[in-house]
Amino acid sequence: MRWLKLIALLSIWLFFFALVALVHLGISLFRLPGRWRIISRLARSFAVLMRGLLNIKVTLEGDGGHLGTGGQLVISNHLGYIDGFVLGSLFPLIYVSKSEVRQWPLIGQWLVLFGTIFIDRQRKEKIPHLVEEIGKKLREEANVLIFPEGTSTNGEKILPFQSAPFAAPLLAQAAILPVTLTYRRIDQEPLSETNRDRLYWYGDMEFASHLWGLLGIRCVEVSVKVHPRIETSHLQNSSRSRKELNQTCHAIIAGKPNLGDQRDLRDASPLQSASRPLMRQGGRSRPASNIPLSDD
Numbered sequence: 001m002r003w004l005k006l007i008a009l010l011s012i013w014l015f016f017f018a019l020v021a022l023v024h025l026g027i028s029l030f031r032l033p034g035r036w037r038i039i040s041r042l043a044r045s046f047a048v049l050m051r052g053l054l055n056i057k058v059t060l061e062g063d064g065g066h067l068g069t070g071g072q073l074v075i076s077n078h079l080g081y082i083d084g085f086v087l088g089s090l091f092p093l094i095y096v097s098k099s100e101v102r103q104w105p106l107i108g109q110w111l112v113l114f115g116t117i118f119i120d121r122q123r124k125e126k127i128p129h130l131v132e133e134i135g136k137k138l139r140e141e142a143n144v145l146i147f148p149e150g151t152s153t154n155g156e157k158i159l160p161f162q163s164a165p166f167a168a169p170l171l172a173q174a175a176i177l178p179v180t181l182t183y184r185r186i187d188q189e190p191l192s193e194t195n196r197d198r199l200y201w202y203g204d205m206e207f208a209s210h211l212w213g214l215l216g217i218r219c220v221e222v223s224v225k226v227h228p229r230i231e232t233s234h235l236q237n238s239s240r241s242r243k244e245l246n247q248t249c250h251a252i253i254a255g256k257p258n259l260g261d262q263r264d265l266r267d268a269s270p271l272q273s274a275s276r277p278l279m280r281q282g283g284r285s286r287p288a289s290n291i292p293l294s295d296d
Helices: 002-030 035-053 082-090 100-104 107-113 124-139 164-171 207-215 237-255
Strands: 054-062 072-076 093-098 117-119 143-146 175-186 220-226
Touching: 002 035, 002 107, 035 054, 035 082, 035 093, 054 082, 054 207, 072 082, 072 124, 072 237, 082 093, 082 143, 082 175, 082 220, 093 100, 093 124, 100 107, 100 117, 117 124, 124 143, 124 164, 124 220, 164 237, 175 237
Parallel strands: 054 220, 072 143, 072 175, 093 117, 093 143
Antiparallel strands: 175 220
């Protein structure tokens, strides 16, 4: 069964490699608008097929009204590469990945074709370029997925979020959509410390052997909780706004009571007094201009 799944995976992968390359060519030849919006929808089709191949059953919770909407920054906790298949099957997405992956044979070229935004965490002077690239794709009505923990984990806790990427939705005046992933069962057994590493990919785990093990799993059950959108059009792109968005999204995704309450977010930070508003520009929406080197 694993070999059949592997052959099917490679066949789907090669088909979409060729398809996306042809679509890029057609977009360039006919000068079609919305390149990344189109590509993100092809990425969704690929993820749907991969989710079906791996028999991942998704239970959707919360507000699913924005699954087909574009121009959103999707923020999620991160447990491994399988997260991309799960979320990518629900939203048309452009991904953000670490820069090292770009050098991987074939996979790097594949990710470039799909518009992946690469982040070099060792060179903070490149953060403004990262923010501008995310903002550009958001303005083109493509959704961008960020895992602000900066790495995948074993699920025991959600790591602190990096603040700098939150400048992108402020720059583009785009909405933020927080999402919480919770894997429930593997092969009808509840997820636990004894079996989670069959699914989660983190630390120094080797990719090829983990993927081979994943192909041996018959069924995965996961809950995806889509939280209410956070609008940013009225906020200034300042260090304070970025950090408050960071803290708010972390609280929401981690499921912390009260800290994640968004009722006052339009007028104030939910992490501070309701009488202390987030910074605005004369009470009107205004494009942000300052891009951070780092807030961390």
